Amino acid sequence: MVSTAAERRARILGAVDRLGTVRVIELAAHLGIPVVTLRRDLAALTADGRLHRSHGVVSSPSRATAEQPERPPVVGMLVPTVGSYFDEIIAGARAASAGARLVLGISSYQARDDRAQVEHLLGSAVDGLLLSPHWLPGSDSPLDWLADLPVPAVLIERRGAPGAPAVALDTVASDHRHGVLLALRHLAALGHCAVLLAARDDSWTAHQVRAGYAEAVRRLGLDPQPVLDIRDPGAPGEGPGGIERLADRIAAAAGTGVRAVLVHNDHEAVRLSMLLRARGLRLPEDLALISYDDVFAALAAPPLTAVAPPRRAVGATAMALLLRRLEGEADLPAHRIDLLPELKVRGSCGAIG
Template sequence: MSTEPGQESGGKSLFSLQRRERLMEELRAHGAITVRDIAAKLGVSELTIRRDVNILADEGLVSRVHGGATLPSPLDRSTAGRATSHSYSIGMVVPSLDYYWPQVISGARGEAEVQNLRIAVRGSAYDAADNRRQVQALLDTQNIDGLIVAPDMGGEHGKELLRWLNALPIPVILAERRAPSEIPAHKLEWVATDHAFGAGMAVRHLWQEGHRMIGCLTDSTSPTSPHVVRGWKQAMNALKIPLDKSIHEDSAKLDNGDRAKHFDRVLELCRESGTTAMLVHSDTQAVAFVQHCVDRGVDVPGSMAIVGYDDEVAYLAEPAISAVRPPKSYVGKVAVQLMAARLAEGRMRPVHRIDLNPELIVRESSVGAPRAASVSLVEDAL
């Protein structure tokens, strides 16, 4: 009987190990895989993937489900006998369970398995009082040894929350957050995406595509937006694009009717200033802006090039939107690595604060447009 390249008895060839590593990477990124999709992606037979899943399940690394696999679940009795006691328990509080944060959680859970840590996750809101309630619930019920949290840091309530977290008797690591310099949070560690760097990448990409007036559309209620704005301004200054003549608009808390009027105003400002490209945070805002441009007859990217930020739903737009993609799963992964090292080494370990670079995913919305006619096309559309 023939075998696939690199396959040997016992499934221990280098190729099969690499293949199973790819399976685990997909699981940590998405939480589940199907045999059919992974077989097509890796260019091997479905039988080969089923064998890989069986090997990983026998090692307690995955849970088998019909047609695929998931990360191990406490409800999966087949792995219960192989489970070992965890060395530490950590709590994790995030502000959303349906946008951005699922990938962060997945990365944290995957690394927790590697580090033999138990992780308890609670969803919260973008609200300091609720953040504190959820953290307190973990402290009261879960007997945790460390905490990973993405707190709301706005206003006096946010500052007080940071002071409280800094005073806790267990280590605390912030995820996608940095304590401001005015808060003496000397114990807090963090891992965060360098969003300013990501915004700068987007501006330079648009510059290289020929745009000389590049606007910025953000949501001031998001903890990420100030960093995006800072990176946009830094890149604009470096490229000698005058900020006083550039568009920077806030799209916070707009319903559908107000949003349409707001976007009309943005397009009018683009016409007046000669702006032919926009950096838009977040993804959902970018999708809405692209749809509005299409509804108003403004061609994307022919008349207006757009780069979104987050890369959660940007690929679903028509045309697909270029976007800055933060390393979300790695934020969770590195946060757990920091926690594991802190719990192992104790107070002798220096405080670590880590920035991770995002990447720019280039799609149709920002490339290949004729620049000379851009301004007149926007004007004609309006």
């Protein structure tokens, strides 16, 4: 028989009175109540002053007052890589942790690794999760399990598709489509009527960059160009010569008058600047080049103009939002927060179309 909300909440109050201070996930298992349902009931009971909830644990108000200070919350963070784009996101999350302990899980750009890493983090008794799973547009179904996580979670640089279970999760991301528009608008202002896009296709950001390129070309009235695919040199059938072939294609396009290119990401853009010089194209005299990511762009020769997503702010905002969840704020709707990238103008965009 299905219990009413009043009956469930009476059971919850009775269990907390017996068990004392208890983790939300353990309380759900003890009562056999789905975690999502339990969280709603706890929010209502907390708002009424009948329970105290903080950092993933719940207790009676009198017990919370009498007990020793609570331990700081533990936050698990899943990222696909370290050493590049996500380093500053991690740094931002740490800076905003407000005493919370951060536990890192490193997956890969493979969806099958994400769940194992998340289960490992949950086994470490985390109170909440910051997640950047491998997630490409149209591939939500392998990640439906995210909607059933036993602790609050915030997606970073990811967003569920409309109608998918994970769409209800909080999200903090860079607005990469706006970032691409900034780059193409800058090139158009320099007189370029056509801009090439050279981009990867193996990450969420790459797909957002590609979609942003198509939108910006239409909005600015630029001549559309086929996207130049950047392949992973480690992928089957690809080798280190892939970047050489990409440089050949850019040089060929320059021969037809297309003298501006946006490259995702910095790793490829820095390598291309040298290869293009070997093909008779100097930056910025013969070709305008903008990099997307701005991790290493300033270190190139010449320093590359780059779109800079607000990586540190993304991490800090996601952590702050998760901590609000862990504090048990009642009636907090699901958040979709987009932060705007900036264009850092340097020395690689002097060429005029």
